[in-house]
Amino acid sequence: MxxxxxxxxxxxxxxxxxxxxxxxxxxxxxFAHGYGCDQDMWRRLLPYFADNYRLVLFDNVGAGRSxxxxxxxxxxxxxxGYAADLLExxxxxxxxxxxxxxxxxxxxxxxxAAAREPERFSRLVLxxxxxxxxxxxxxxxxxxxxxxxxxxxxxxxxxxxxxWAEALAPMxxxxxxxxxxxxxLRSSFCRTNPSIARHFARVTFLSDSRPVLDRVGTDSLILxxxxxxxxxxxxxxxxxxxxxxxxxxxxxxxxxxxxVSAPEDTARAxxxxxxxSP
Amino acid sequence: MTDPGRPDRAHFEALFQQAxxxxxxxxxxxxxxxxxxxxxxxxxxxxxxxxxSTLQSLMPVGDQILYSTHCIPQLGINGAVSEIAVEIIDADxxxxxxxxxxxxxxxSEGEPATVRVIIFSAHERRMYERELVSALRAAEExxxxxxxxxKELQHLALHDALTGLPNRAGLKAKLDAAPDQATAxxxxxxxxxxxxxxxxxxxxxxxxxxxxELLVSVAERxxxxxxxxxxxxxxxxxxxxxxATSAGAREATALAAELLxxxxxxxxxxxxxxxxxxxxxVAVSGDExxxxxxxxxxxxxxxxxxxxxGRSRWELHEPAASDPTVDRLRAxxxxxxxxxxGALRVHYQPRVDLRTGRTIxxxxxxxxxxxxxxxxxxxxxxxxxxxxxxxxPLGAWVLGETLRQADTWRREGRRGAxxxxxxxxxxxxxxxxxxxxxxxxxxxxxxxxxxxxxLEITETALMADPNGxxxxxxxxxxxxVGLAVDDFGTGYSSLTYLKKFPIDELKIDRSFINGLGSxxxxxxxxxxxIDLAHAxxxxxxxxxxxxxxxxxxxxxxxxxxxxxxxFARPLPAPDxxxxxxxxxxxxxxxx
Numbered sequence: 054m055x056x057x058x059x060x061x062x063x064x065x066x067x068x069x070x071x072x073x074x075x076x077x078x079x080x081x082x083x084f085a086h087g088y089g090c091d092q093d094m095w096r097r098l099l100p101y102f103a104d105n106y107r108l109v110l111f112d113n114v115g116a117g118r119s120x121x122x123x124x125x126x127x128x129x130x131x132x133x134g135y136a137a138d139l140l141e142x143x144x145x146x147x148x149x150x151x152x153x154x155x156x157x158x159x160x161x162x163x164x165x166a167a168a169r170e171p172e173r174f175s176r177l178v179l180x181x182x183x184x185x186x187x188x189x190x191x192x193x194x195x196x197x198x199x200x201x202x203x204x205x206x207x208x209x210x211x212x213x214x215x216x217w218a219e220a221l222a223p224m225x226x227x228x229x230x231x232x233x234x235x236x237x238l239r240s241s242f243c244r245t246n247p248s249i250a251r252h253f254a255r256v257t258f259l260s261d262s263r264p265v266l267d268r269v270g271t272d273s274l275i276l277x278x279x280x281x282x283x284x285x286x287x288x289x290x291x292x293x294x295x296x297x298x299x300x301x302x303x304x305x306x307x308x309x310x311x312x313v314s315a316p317e318d319t320a321r322a323x324x325x326x327x328x329x330s331p
Numbered sequence: 332m333t334d335p336g337r338p339d340r341a342h343f344e345a346l347f348q349q350a351x352x353x354x355x356x357x358x359x360x361x362x363x364x365x366x367x368x369x370x371x372x373x374x375x376x377x378x379x380x381x382x383x384s385t386l387q388s389l390m391p392v393g394d395q396i397l398y399s400t401h402c403i404p405q406l407g408i409n410g411a412v413s414e415i416a417v418e419i420i421d422a423d424x425x426x427x428x429x430x431x432x433x434x435x436x437x438x439s440e441g442e443p444a445t446v447r448v449i450i451f452s453a454h455e456r457r458m459y460e461r462e463l464v465s466a467l468r469a470a471e472e473x474x475x476x477x478x479x480x481x482k483e484l485q486h487l488a489l490h491d492a493l494t495g496l497p498n499r500a501g502l503k504a505k506l507d508a509a510p511d512q513a514t515a516x517x518x519x520x521x522x523x524x525x526x527x528x529x530x531x532x533x534x535x536x537x538x539x540x541x542x543x544e545l546l547v548s549v550a551e552r553x554x555x556x557x558x559x560x561x562x563x564x565x566x567x568x569x570x571x572x573x574x575a576t577s578a579g580a581r582e583a584t585a586l587a588a589e590l591l592x593x594x595x596x597x598x599x600x601x602x603x604x605x606x607x608x609x610x611x612x613v614a615v616s617g618d619e620x621x622x623x624x625x626x627x628x629x630x631x632x633x634x635x636x637x638x639x640x641g642r643s644r645w646e647l648h649e650p651a652a653s654d655p656t657v658d659r660l661r662a663x664x665x666x667x668x669x670x671x672x673g674a675l676r677v678h679y680q681p682r683v684d685l686r687t688g689r690t691i692x693x694x695x696x697x698x699x700x701x702x703x704x705x706x707x708x709x710x711x712x713x714x715x716x717x718x719x720x721x722x723x724p725l726g727a728w729v730l731g732e733t734l735r736q737a738d739t740w741r742r743e744g745r746r747g748a749x750x751x752x753x754x755x756x757x758x759x760x761x762x763x764x765x766x767x768x769x770x771x772x773x774x775x776x777x778x779x780x781x782x783x784x785x786l787e788i789t790e791t792a793l794m795a796d797p798n799g800x801x802x803x804x805x806x807x808x809x810x811x812v813g814l815a816v817d818d819f820g821t822g823y824s825s826l827t828y829l830k831k832f833p834i835d836e837l838k839i840d841r842s843f844i845n846g847l848g849s850x851x852x853x854x855x856x857x858x859x860x861i862d863l864a865h866a867x868x869x870x871x872x873x874x875x876x877x878x879x880x881x882x883x884x885x886x887x888x889x890x891x892x893x894x895x896x897x898f899a900r901p902l903p904a905p906d907x908x909x910x911x912x913x914x915x916x917x918x919x920x921x922x
Contacts, residue, residue, distance in 0.1 A: 089400035205393030212416040313407035
């Protein structure tokens, strides 16, 4: 069912391991995964949309089955590099009126992309977004973390170098064209190159995308989880205040990944939002 | 009844509580529902403190983030994580290194999912892994530094340090990186060769710092104004190149016109407003594949035409191979490079006194060591140099080189000292207001007596602007140099002028000498020329003398000097010295 778009179309497709599934003539829903995972993260949510939407998924460069060789520290030294990739995918597939569903750090990538090419997107669905993770004492902004916390994360990533590397290993044996090996692929979920994970963590958790929020006029839905370590309620409110034409919905789901832990509730909230406004 | 092969519940309980590592059971959010004694002992926490709180809350924030972004979703999708390195903050606030493995049971109707976690102390392993990772990081950093240094070096090699633009190699590298990009869409490649007009004047009058500033300013303006995608490079000095894709010649020349305007924008340098202009040559690739070097060469040729046609303008190079001007302009470009790169030579032909048989002087004749065509005589390139104005630097070089040689011979104090050196002057040089100063400077540089220098001007050049020539010749004469009319008999000399010119010598054109003895008409002309020269009190010289018969005839006619293959062909300086040694004081002329 999942068709891997032929890389002959554009190098972008191979670079970001773009896959297209769902209803071929349906409206486009594009899914951008967050930090620490890859496009498999959306697996539980997709069945709720596959019948009516054309589903476009991809891996950020450095994650999943993306082209690790395309990882350029300068380009991906800010979220702009990821936003550029997202727009290039849209361009390569000629996508229009895209409903962009983005999780965690990719929610801000989505915001940057929408600020840059507003006409490309009809809706943004931001799952557990945060424009800045570190508290800002200058203006009292609450992001949830201190600078030291983030340094701790980077140290933790180093400690888990071997765990990450292990998660990476199955990638070499992945056979996307042989479905019988899907179990094997399953176990390679969230594979990431350890060095890239470390750099991406730094870029993600030290980013400040607050100024971009005010430049986005696209209709958007903010999904705020309960008890989300990475995006406390203050952050959801902040995003809502600064995103013109945004709707804030609190989910019962706890944690940072409602699409994994509570796919049904998450899908319902998105579908309600999509049907509420034309 | 207890089956010895099937342990009872108490066994399981003991296994759970007293297991060699910590056991915990949590829900999907990490909230602890059960914990074993081993974990409590290890962490120092009591059961009430642990049950109901989340496992993550026992970790430092970094691990919490990792657990939330990586482990929880992986458990949700994959059902397991293994050997994640975390730290657990114990009851005393200390951090204890641990490895965490967990598996998830999805749960069933009414039963929530459960996650079973084992945590075992990993102090030593953690230390070991830390060492490995820090060694890895150090290696990565060293590699990054090396790569950075390499990148920097490569940048330097491919860029012009002054303007930051690519240099010739950088331009090539840039275009090689995206080959055929231009032609893919049916577009052609256009090369604009830009040379600033009178840049030298800026350097000379305001200094090199100001010149550099102007170059940087032009570079910036070109980079800004060039369309995207285009490559702007600085090839050398005041030469820039813009390579752009173009639909055709019209578009490319429109760009050239635009860039001319951009370059003309006044710029303030050291408090002065400087307006500069440029000459631009445009070449557009044709239907056949053409290399960048060829396009640049064609644009270069067109640029020269733009200079010739008055500067501050563009010229398009038409690739028509049948166009003779193409060849000429190509050759012109080559000659210009030849002058700059030292491909010119001076050969010396002896001039012999017909009465004494002694060599009293030499004529300096320029040769061009052409890269593919070999050694070329002046007839192959002087006209071209004359028409293009290149003859001025060329002529100045020949004079300078000849006087340098004269100086050398004089220092060596051997044969060759005391010779008279005849050097040709072109019509362009004659009309150059700086000519006299140039000649004077060249003589002074080598401390050569002006009387040892003879300047030869063709009859045609003299007659092109007789009044102007008179002024120049008079000034030269005042310096004390000798003057000769070259190729005499081919032009339409007016005797009136000939008498007015302060000349010392008539050189009879070789075509008449050639006919001596066989053509009575030629013999009559040569005879009258000699008589004419003597009538106004100057020397008569025969050039192109090839036979002893001609020598005898000339002697009989009273001709003063002769030169030609009969005596010697024009020789490189060392060969000439040898020739002079062999023919010392002999009677080489009578042969």
